[in-house]
Amino acid sequence: MIRFFLLQNRQGKTRLSKWYIPPPTPHNGSGTSETEKLRIESEVHRLVTARDKKYTNFIEYNNYKLIYRRYAGLFFTIAVDLADNELSYLETIHLFVELLDSYFSNVCELDIVFNFNKVYSILDEYMLAGEIEETSKREILERVKLLEKME
């Protein structure tokens, strides 16, 4: 099951962050779940950017696993349970990128920055409750376009 989905650029700016299981609030009361999220996000960025290209795309982190993939200057990271299938989550990331690519026709970071709400709605049609909801690209994109038409 997916714990969170992150999209960050190389400088560490978060472009998308979706939490399906919120992080536990620190016991010493030093912060809320929100600050904890920020902390984890910056830590993930630090871990992911430091890795060599030759290395695996998996990092064991706390009691879960990070699966990341880099597309140009953007890092897509999914945190999943330790027992989950790493290879299939790599495909999950790739499918999401393909979705963005066909929606924005040749996506770039700026598209994501200015249309972040649309990116979220694509994600919501793709995943729900930490699980994959639909894997057909055509189906997802049609859905998102229909939703847009209603506005």
Next chain:
Amino acid sequence: MSLKLRDLIRKVRACKTAAEERAVIAKESAMIRTAIREEQSHFRHRNVAKLLFMHMLGYPTHFGQLECMKLIASPHFPEKRIGYLGMMLLLSEEADVLMLSTNALKNDLTSSNRFVSGLALCAIGNLATADMSRDLAPEVDKHLKSSQPYLRKKACLAMARCLTKCPEMVEDFVDRVVTLLKDRSHGVLISVIQLMTQVLIVEQKSVLENPDYEDDYGTPCQDAFVKLVPSLVKLMRNVTGGGYAANDAGGATDIFLQVHILALLRLLGAGNEQASEEMNDVLAQVATNTETSKNAGNAILYECVQTIMAVEADDGLRVLAVNILGRFLLNRDNNIRYVALNTLSKCVVDEKNRRAEDDLVATGDDDESANNAASALQKHRTTIVDCLKDPDVTIRQRALELIYHLVNSENVESLTAELLNYLVLCPRDHRGDICTRVLRVVEKYSPNDRWRVDTLITMLTIAGRETSRQVQSASIIYISRASEDLRAYATHKLIKAIRDDDGSQRGLLVVGVWCIGEYGDLLLSPYSNNEESFSAIDTNSILETLEEVIGRHTCTEDIKRVALTAFTKLSERFANSGDTATLGKLQELVKKNSKSQTLELQLRSCEYDALINAMKGIKVASAPASDDIFGATAGGDETLSEAVIAAAKEALARMPVVDLRVMNRQKSSAYADDDMIGGLDTKPAAPAQKKNDDLLDLEDIFGGGAPAAPQPAASSNDALTNGSAPAPAPASDMDLLSDIFSAPAATPAAPATGMSMNGGASYDPFGSMPSSQPQQPPSNPLDAFAPTPTPAPLPTTTAPAPAVDDIFGAPAPAPAPKQNPVVQGPSHEGLSIEFECTKPEALSRAKSTLIAKFKNSNSAAIHGLSLQVAVPKYVTLEMKPPSSTTVAPSGGNSSAQVTQSITVTNTKLGQKNLMLKVKLGFTLNGAKVEHMATVSGFPAGEY
């Protein structure tokens, strides 16, 4: 004037510094707050959108939470949409505000607009709390039956969330799930399979966490879903046959659906023969037919392999699975090699467990099957070893982990060689760990002593700097246990290694210097075997080597300590060579430290000097340091008796072979390392404790018949006596004790000296086995400390048996008028329990009080003691807390005994006997220990 979202983003992007950005955001959030306060509803959704952007940048946005709620309630779809988006991002399930949305969600779920219901389902799936799940589950359930696949799939996953939050609702929805599996829509299928997986995981977790769960609730999901295995298999065939070609991703047919079905089959097949049988064919089909050129295909294969290993698959399939992983290892993609290594490690561990279980059942067949997969695994050994050369550390670590598991007695030589090769290359901070692991491998599988010693020395040469003390001490022990021939070989090899080294391999130096000291005489003659030969080394160059070692400024104190002992021992080893110059030099070297700043070195130096002198028969009277120790009762004697000389020689002689049994016990105690390497470390702060443990070791060796020692103070000396010469008859023992007491001045210093003497002679910390001592000196070595015997027996020496019990920590039974029966409880890891049974009330015979007495025969204290007791239904139980949760090592002080009182009432007294099931938990040396046992044997009819 409200800024557009687009403009805000532009403005933020135009900021050159972080401070500028903060200013822009601060201004904007002030505007938004004002807008919220003034209830400007027409800008509400724009404001929330801006808040979302700010939230993503990491700025506080909590004040916008209520705005989201208001938007959700709005009748306009665009506002609703942004409201839901905001809710899912700005709120987490812990937010109290979330409760307010329950009603709005309920309304939207019943909306006729499928997109509105879809939004609500989405929000439930991502956010629902346990309370919300309970309230909204019926509405979600309605959508499971919806005519729209779009809503059915969303409802499936929303339901998965609700059921994970409230597992007790599971039963009501099992039937619905079963019908959904027949659904024709692909999205619904993948969702429902994930729902089933989630629900099963939740159920299994509840069963694991709560043993009663299964009795109370049963396993409805497991039971219902297992029946669906044939339909799942059919579905799987359909998918692999290209039934859903529209969903191809990454070049494989519908990877996600396949992966999820396989994962679900894994949960259903584990431990279920019939279900495993049903899925056998389809697993084989997937394993053989999947395209492996793309990552997606490998993802399916990987999932399939995991399923095969987890279910009760037949041998052929298991071998196939291992071979697939073997093929993964040859892949150029690191990700694939990583998962292969990971899975193989898991398999090895599982196989081992399986085997252990099979051994319990003891059927030959199963044993063979375990071998099959394991032997298939061994075939890929070289590939795994190759992974050690990978640039990626994670791969190397995984491979290393796997190699440890793969070692067996057949391949230990080649694999250890690989491990040593890797040791040279690996990062420094991993070396210590690898050394410890190699030691474990070597201990367990070594084909012969020579190989073992060779490997250990090579390891010390490579990584002596990083080795732990445990490794060093083990090396010494293995050398000392080996044959004389091997000792010569090892010592020759070590001195060569020391000469070649730059002095930074600390571990090598410690072991080497110790061996040179102990077996220095063996260096004087040449050594050769089939492969290697070493020429003889003369005494002078041995000394030079040692001097060079301690002369380096990098030389640490523990090496100096070992070297000092080595010099002392060498003066005994070389005594017969007649080389007076060398002997003189040796004593000089020992004396050199008599003014050392370090107390330990100074103490040793003085003591050793005195010992060497004693060996030569020279009496030292002038040195004040030795005066305390030796001179107390020495009056005006100018020469030493033969006995003293013999004792001194004995003290410096070759140490006896260490008893492995005792060593293993000692290994668990933190002291062991220190004592071994520090060799002569004396710890006056805790002498009593240490002595006691030596005593206990002795007690073991003598089979319980430990020599009498009337009180703790004496016991320490007694230990010493036993360490170097066992007291055969109680009579001589008594003499000896009276000797000690007749020289009270010597007593305080004696433990310290005693320890050093002992250490030099026999490494007492290991509880040397006295029976292995070749000859027993005619007179007692203790005479060296108290040469003038005074025949004044102290009253305590004649104390009867109970006092002896005291010292060995056995609970001294209180002198009760009536002897209470004592029932022996379980004993585990050195902790043993006795139950003393009493009847507290004369009138009620059914009621009895058991006093549990804990006894710790370890050298370290036991912490966090907990005793749990279960009784049969006809017995009622009442327990008091234990008198302490820390059990000190038993011995000297019986007042510190830990007891716990348990009151039991046997309602079927006379018909049935009392029985207890006890669970012991405690922490020993930082490790948690648990033990369960049954206690019976209470006197029949009375308890």
